[in-house]
Amino acid sequence: MSGAAYQPSMLDLATDGPSLGPLTGLRRHPLSRGAWVDHLPGWVHGSDEVFGTLLDRVPWRAERRTMYDTEVDVPRLLCWYAAGRPLPHPTLTAARQALSAHYAPELGEPFVTAGLCLYRDGRDSVAWHGDTLGRSAHVDTMVAIVSFGSPRPLLLRPRAGGGDTLRFPLGHGDLVVMGGSCQRTWEHAVPKTTRPVGPRVSVQFRPTGVA
Numbered sequence: 777m778s779g780a781a782y783q784p785s786m787l788d789l790a791t792d793g794p795s796l797g798p799l800t801g802l803r804r805h806p807l808s809r810g811a812w813v814d815h816l817p818g819w820v821h822g823s824d825e826v827f828g829t830l831l832d833r834v835p836w837r838a839e840r841r842t843m844y845d846t847e848v849d850v851p852r853l854l855c856w857y858a859a860g861r862p863l864p865h866p867t868l869t870a871a872r873q874a875l876s877a878h879y880a881p882e883l884g885e886p887f888v889t890a891g892l893c894l895y896r897d898g899r900d901s902v903a904w905h906g907d908t909l910g911r912s913a914h915v916d917t918m919v920a921i922v923s924f925g926s927p928r929p930l931l932l933r934p935r936a937g938g939g940d941t942l943r944f945p946l947g948h949g950d951l952v953v954m955g956g957s958c959q960r961t962w963e964h965a966v967p968k969t970t971r972p973v974g975p976r977v978s979v980q981f982r983p984t985g986v987a
Contacts, residue, residue: 820949827924926974
């Protein structure tokens with residue numbers, strides 16, 4: 777794997793094993809047009825152990841897509857865990873259960889799928905987009921992202937009307953949840969960087985019919 781060597785989190789070195797912190801520390805950021813983002817740094821304690829397992833055991837695959845009549849490589853590796861498929865680490869299973877319980881009053885349904893992305897170095901990225909395949913194109917929903925490995929910034933901006941771009945550095949067990957109308961009225965991206973940066977894994981939990 778190319779790029780900078782991975783630098784473990786100092787907070788993870790003294791842990792007895794992966795565990796989840798309380799979700800009471802979530803901070804909500806209200807956005808425009810009924811969108812919001814919740815953020816909780818360092819939710820997964822001992823995240824480096826989970827990260828190592830994900831790097832080694834997930835069946836990562838490269839994909840290609842058509843862009844302007846040309847087929848190009850997707851600049852990250854991917855793996856999809858459909859509803860009912862066992863997740864590659866028990867901490868992810870516990871995280872999905874905890875998030876489903878915490879957000880049940882607002883979401884009204886559990887998180888059931890997990891999409892994993894591996895950003896190998898600063899050349900890997902994801903362009904501006906919203907998760908609007910399926911029900912999220914028409915109704916409010918949530919996408920919860922737990923990050924492992926070297927921090928990379930998640931950027932958010934309004935789809936229309938201008939406004940400031942928000943920046944959340946995510947890595948080492950950090951959690952961000954995009955809710956309300958966020959997928960329809962805002963868009964998000966992980967930009968490329970020329971800085972030396974180690975690998976990062978993003979785990980996105982979604983309800984049924986959201987992609």
